[in-house]
Amino acid sequence: MLRAEEQGCERVGGLVGAHASPATCFLDARRRVTRYAGTIPQPGQNSVALPPLDSSQWNSPWRAFGWGLRSITQTILTIVLFVTYLGIGALAHDTHFSLVWALASTLFVWAGPAQIILITTLGSGATVIQSAIAVTVSAIRLFPMVVSVLPLMRTPMTKRRELVFAAHLTAVTLWVECHRFLPQVPRERRIAFVHGLGCGLVSVCLVANTVGYFLAANLTQTLGAAILLLTPLSFLFSTARNSREVADVVALVLGILLYPLAAKMNSGVDILVSGVVAGTIAYGVHWWREVRA
Amino acid sequence: MSFAQAIGDWHALAVLFVAGVIPNQIWRMLGLWFGGGIDEGSELLVWVRAVATAILAGVIAQIVVEPPGALASVPDTLRYGAVAAGLVVFLLTRRSIFAGVVTGEVFMLAGTWWLG
Numbered sequence: 001m002l003r004a005e006e007q008g009c010e011r012v013g014g015l016v017g018a019h020a021s022p023a024t025c026f027l028d029a030r031r032r033v034t035r036y037a038g039t040i041p042q043p044g045q046n047s048v049a050l051p052p053l054d055s056s057q058w059n060s061p062w063r064a065f066g067w068g069l070r071s072i073t074q075t076i077l078t079i080v081l082f083v084t085y086l087g088i089g090a091l092a093h094d095t096h097f098s099l100v101w102a103l104a105s106t107l108f109v110w111a112g113p114a115q116i117i118l119i120t121t122l123g124s125g126a127t128v129i130q131s132a133i134a135v136t137v138s139a140i141r142l143f144p145m146v147v148s149v150l151p152l153m154r155t156p157m158t159k160r161r162e163l164v165f166a167a168h169l170t171a172v173t174l175w176v177e178c179h180r181f182l183p184q185v186p187r188e189r190r191i192a193f194v195h196g197l198g199c200g201l202v203s204v205c206l207v208a209n210t211v212g213y214f215l216a217a218n219l220t221q222t223l224g225a226a227i228l229l230l231t232p233l234s235f236l237f238s239t240a241r242n243s244r245e246v247a248d249v250v251a252l253v254l255g256i257l258l259y260p261l262a263a264k265m266n267s268g269v270d271i272l273v274s275g276v277v278a279g280t281i282a283y284g285v286h287w288w289r290e291v292r293a
Numbered sequence: 294m295s296f297a298q299a300i301g302d303w304h305a306l307a308v309l310f311v312a313g314v315i316p317n318q319i320w321r322m323l324g325l326w327f328g329g330g331i332d333e334g335s336e337l338l339v340w341v342r343a344v345a346t347a348i349l350a351g352v353i354a355q356i357v358v359e360p361p362g363a364l365a366s367v368p369d370t371l372r373y374g375a376v377a378a379g380l381v382v383f384l385l386t387r388r389s390i391f392a393g394v395v396t397g398e399v400f401m402l403a404g405t406w407w408l409g
Contacts (some may be wrong), residue, residue, distance in 0.1 A: 080390055094362025098301025099294070101309060108314045113349045118313040120352050123361060128312045136316035138348055140341045146324025160325065167325040168318070216363065222405050224363030226398055229375060232353045233397045236376065237383050237390040239349060251343040255350025260358050262351070271351045278351075279344030286339055 049074065050184045064189035068196025071181055077173045078204055080238060084112050085205040087231035089212025091116060094228060095123030102209050110202065111171050113138045116231055121271060130269050137275070145175045152182045153190035166191055169198030172242070247286035254278035367401060368408070375401035 050067060051057040058064055072078045085106065092102035097119065105115050114135045121131040146167050153166060177197060185193045216224050236252075243249045255278040262274035300306075356364070357372050364372070379397030386392040 076391075083394065091356075091361065094364070097305060098299060100300045101305055104306060105309055105313055108310070109317050111317055113345075113352075114313065114317045116356075117348065117352050118309070120355055120361075122308065122312065124355070124359070128308055131308075131312040132316045134348055135313055136319065137341070138345050139317040139320045140338075141320075141345050142317070143320040143324040144338065146321050150325065163325060164322075167321045170321060170324075219363075221363045221366045222402065225360075225367045225405075226402055228356070228360070228362060228364040229367075229372070229398060229401055230394065232356045232376065233379050233394045234390065235349065236353050237379070237388075237393040239346065239353075240383065241388045241390060243346070247339060247343045248346055251346040252350045255347030256354045258347075259351040259354035263355070263358070271348055271355065274351045275344055275348030278347035279340065282343040282347065283340040286343070287336075 050181070053184065053186050058186045058189050061189060061192040064185065064192035065196035065199075067185075068181075068193040068198075069200040071177070071193075071197050072200035072204060075177060075180075077176065078201065080234065081112075081173055081201060082204055082208045083230055084234045084238075085208035086212035086215070087227060087229075087234065088112065088115055088119070089209035090216035090224065090227040091119050091212075091231055092209070093213045093216035094224070095119050097123075099210065099213050102213055103206055106205050106209050107202065110168065111139060111142065113235065116235065117271070126269070126271075130272070133269075134271055134275070137272075142170065145172070146170045149175050149178050152178055153187070153194055155187055158191070162191060166194050166198070169194065169202070173201060174198055245286070246289060247282045250285050251279050251282035254281055367405060371401055371404040371408070374404065 050071070057067070088106070089102055092099075092105070105118065109115050109118070117134050117138050118131055121134055126134075149170050150163055150167065154163070174194070174197065178194065181193070181197070182190055212227060215227050219227070236256075239252055240249075243252055255275060258274040258278045259270065262270040262277075265273065267273060357376055360367070360372065375397040378400040379393040382396040383389060383393030
């Protein structure tokens with residue numbers, strides 16, 4: 001299913017080559033698909049149960065929304081999200097945030113890393129500005145994701161405001177799933193499909209938050225600790241899994257090792273210090289390899 | 294839990310928007326408005342992605358090194374051991390997130406039980 005999309009890209013690439021527009025190249029999903037190749041099930045291996053493109057099932061946008069909603073049962077990432085948000089709910093409880101606060105963060109932030117950065121920094125006494133800086137740096141990666149995913153649903157008739165909600169729903173899970181599902185959805189129904197898929201995933205996470213919050217409140221200390229441990233474990237492994245380039249791996253390993261050192265300075269911006277230092281060294285490694293290559 | 298408890302204080306919700314929602318959402322909306330102008334391979338974005346990964350790594354380390362709430366009741370060595378055991382299995386199973394998480398959890402629970 002990705003193959004058809006790729007051929008399309010090649011044709012577009014050939015046509016626009018004369019204009020030498022970097023934008024077209026950027027909109028090409030292939031490079032990102034390669035980076036996340038391990039997380040995207042291969043065509044044929046795991047075919048998605050959607051109606052054929054010319055089916056009358058796609059005539060109504062509401063039906064398309066329903067198919068999107070149902071598609072959350074077609075991916076293992078739904079379980080990963082559930083576990084992650086179970087941990088976030090428990091983390092919010094043990095850092096003394098209210099349940100509504102935790103649910104509002106899922107609904108309006110809708111980015112796991114930003115949420116745990118926000119909860120952890122605010123919980124350990126950082127100021128609003130310090131937390132905002134850490135969150136915004138973690139969120140920059142959403143920019144290229146939105147840029148690459150929206151063209152998959154755009155038609156010549158699509159107005160920008162129709163894409164606002166789809167842009168809000170864009171996070172790594174939805175982005176991976178869009179590349180998998182959208183080739184099997186007629187273009188004019190893709191926005192409705194993505195709204196359904198996104199709403200389904202958000203609902204799963206809201207339920208997980210609530211369950212995690214109450215488990216943390218009512219379980220024995222040991223089981224409560226086990227739920228809290230889900231957050232670092234699931235984030236560590238999903239980030240490691242998405243690390244395809246050397247710079248990503250170096251940033252991950254150094255970021256973990258440098259934090260305890262930075263914490264000794266007790267500056268209040270420990271996370272930012274260790275993050276910028278580790279990230280810059282990782283970039284240096286990337287640059288050094290590029291120069292030598 | 295009462296209704297008031299569930300909501301918490303309004304100040305915390307205001308902080309959520311200022312420190313969480315706006316700094317996060319701004320990048321999605323910029324992507325929507327200026328989409329297509331920047332190449333993901335550009336050097337600036339490589340650096341930004343590395344810093345973002347390192348910040349997330351730092352937060353992961355912070356939760357394990359200076360644990361919140363109930364996790365603080367687990368001895369240091371057991372928390373580090375659980376992450377290390379999970380990591381080993383994650384690598385051995387060709388990057389299975391599920392196998393890594395389950396191993397880490399089982400290691401910690403078994404360790405707590407064994408230590409009494």
